[in-house]
Amino acid sequence: MKKKKQTKRILRIAFVLASIGSLYFVPWILVKAWILPLPDTVQEQLNEGINHGFDGMIVYVDQGGKPPELYAAGWHDRKNKIPAYPQALFKIASITKLYVAVATTKLVKDGRLSLDKTLADYFPELVGRIENAERITLRMMVQHRSGIPNFVDHPDYWTNPPKNKQETLDYALDLPADFEPGEDYGYSNTNYMLISDLIDKTLGYGHQQYIKEEILIPLGLNHTFGSLSEVDIDDVMSGYYVGVAEDFKTEDTGLMLATAEDVGKFLRALNDGSVFDEGEEEIYSSIYVYEHTGLLVGYQSIAEYHKDIDTVVVQFNNTTNFNGYDWNLAEIIYNRIVKIVNRKKEQN
DSSP, X not given: OHHHHHHHHHHHHHHHHHHHHHHTTSOHHXXXXXXXXXXXXXXXXXXXXXXXXXXXXXXXXXXTTSOOEEXXXXXXXXXXXXXXXXXXXXXXXXXXXXHHHHHHHHHHHTTSSOTTSXXXXXXXXXXXXXXXXXXXXXXXXXXXXXXXXXXXXXXXXXXXOOSSHHHHHHTTSSBOOXXXXXXXXXXXXXXXXXXXXXXXXXXXXXXXXXXXXXXXXXXXXXXXXXXXXXXXXXXXXXXXXXXXXXXXXXXOOSOOEEOHHHHHHHHHHHXXXXXXXXXXXXXXXXXXXXXXXXXXXXXXXXXXXXXXXXXEEEXXXXXXXXXXXXXXXXHHHHHHHHHHHHHHHHHO
C-alpha cells in the first residue's frame, strides 16, 4: 500500500512538472487571457479583448425569453477614429456556408437537386480535372467528405491570389484527392464554391438572390447582403492584419456580409427549425452543422447556439494574424463570454 501511494505521488509530481514544462511552449498572451479573473459583464470582457490586441469587437447575445443584447468595443475604423458600434456590417466569411447549406436543402426538398447525384452528373467538364468526380456526390460535398482539395491550401494561393472565380477553382484542379470519397472528413472551401455554382446553374440566376428570397426576407433579415457591391462601404467594419496598415474592408470576397444581430437571428431560426419548410429540417440535419466560424484577412467570427442555456452568442473581431495566436485568443474570449452569460443566468 505504501509503495502504491509513493507511485501515485511520483506520478502527480511528474504530471505537475510536465504541465509546467508545457507552459513554456504556450504564448503567455493566451495564458493571461485564460487565467484572468472572469469579468462581471460582457462589455468588460470585450474591453479586455481590446487590451489583448484586437482593434474592434462586436458581440450579440440572445437568451431565450429575454431581449437580445448587443455590445461593441474598440474601433470600427482605426484610421478615422470611428468607434465600433453593434450595428456595423461584417464580412462573415465561412458562416456563409450555413446559408448555402440551407438553400441546398430547400432545392433538394423541391426535387431540383439530388444529394446522391455526382459531381460528374452536375459538372461533366470537371471529369478528369477533379479526381473521383464520378464518385463524389453532392451529399459528400455538403458534408466536406468529398476529398476535393481546398483551394486555399494551394502553395500559390496567398502569394498570387486568384483574381476571379475561375482562377480560384484552378487552384483545386488537376491535384490528387485528399482522400477517397466518403472515407474521411476534410474541410474544403472548394466544395462550397462548387455547390454555389451548382445552385446558380440549377436556378438560372444567382444563389444569393435565392437565399434572399427564401431565407432572408421570410426571416426579416434586412441587414444581410450577398456581396460588398450591395452595401455602403462606410457601414462595413474595417478589417486589419497585424503589422499591415491597410484596411481590408474594400476587398470583395464574394461572401456574405451581415450584422451580428442578423447572424444571431438566422442561427436561432436554424436551430429552432423556423428557417425550414415542412420536410426540410430532416434533410438538413442529415447533411450539415448548426453553428459555424469564419475567417478572412481582417475578419474573424464565431456563431454558436448553446442549447444548455438556450442562448445564441455571435462574436466578431476585426484583427487577424495567420502566423500568430489571434484565433486562439478569440476563442478564449468567446468561451469566457459564454461563461459570463451562464453565470448571470444562474444568478437570476
